[in-house]
Amino acid sequence: KEYNHKIRSICFPEDISENLIKYIIRLKGIKCINNKIGDLYSEDLGKLECKAFSSDGPISFGPTESWDKLLILDAKDYLKCNFTLYKVDLKNTDKIWKELKINRIENYEKQIKNKRRPRIKFDDLHNQLKEHITILFKGTFDEIMKKI
Numbered sequence: 058k059e060y061n062h063k064i065r066s067i068c069f070p071e072d073i074s075e076n077l078i079k080y081i082i083r084l085k086g087i088k089c090i091n092n093k094i095g096d097l098y099s100e101d102l103g104k105l106e107c108k109a110f111s112s113d114g115p116i117s118f119g120p121t122e123s124w125d126k127l128l129i130l131d132a133k134d135y136l137k138c139n140f141t142l143y144k145v146d147l148k149n150t151d152k153i154w155k156e157l158k159i160n161r162i163e164n165y166e167k168q169i170k171n172k173r174r175p176r177i178k179f180d181d182l183h184n185q186l187k188e189h190i191t192i193l194f195k196g197t198f199d200e201i202m203k204k205i
Contacts, residue, residue: 067111068111069109069110069111069130069132069135071107071109074107074108074109074130074132075091075096075097075107077109077130077140077142077198077201078096078097078105078107078109078128078130078142079091079097080201080202081140081142081193081194081201082097082099082105082128082193084194084201085193085194087099087101087102088100088101089102089105092104092105097128102125102126103124103125103126104123104124104125104126105124105125105126105127105128106122106123106124106126106127106128106149107128107129107130108127108128108129108130109129109130109131109132110129110130110131110132110133110179111132111133111135112133113133113178113180114178115176115177115178116129116176116177116178116179116182117174117175117176118149118165118174118175118176119174120168120169120172120173120174120175122149123148123149123150124148124149125148126144126145126146126147126148127144127145127147127149128142128143128144128145128193129142129143129145129179129182130142130143131143131179138197138198138199139196139197139198140194140195140196140197140198140201141192141194141195142192142193142194142195143183143190143191143192143193144190144191144192144193145182145186145189145190146189146190146191147186147189149165153186153189154186157175157177157182157185157186158181158185159175159176159177
């Protein structure tokens with residue numbers, strides 16, 4: 058900021074984001090555990106894939122990742138301890154998800170079939186799937202931790 062340059066924020070550590078997501082889910086009364094195959098597992102929600110972003114850069118998906126629900130933690134304001142957790146009510150095998158436009162010419166399914174790692178900015182994902190996305194939590198780190 059001092060030199061008036063925009064830089065990409067550091068990648069938010071996955072160990073921290075997955076645990077924050079787990080604690081937020083538990084705040085909502087949903088039991089979940091760490092899963093050896095994937096990120097988290099909940100009897101209520103199934104296999105949970107956790108993603109986080111701390112800048113306007115893209116979220117990436119491995120070509121073999123699968124999930125029942127996708128949880129995305131917005132950590133762009135992590136320096137002020139503010140977080141938003143989004144739940145995407147789509148499986149990676151749902152037709153709507155497969156048709157998600159990753160770029161002008163390819164959708165998610167085509168990139169996966171070509172064994173590429175789809176990358177998409179959260180705003181682009183949200184614009185395409187907003188009717189399938191809900192906010193589970195919007196608040197501070199202290200609000201998350203005081204209930205543990």
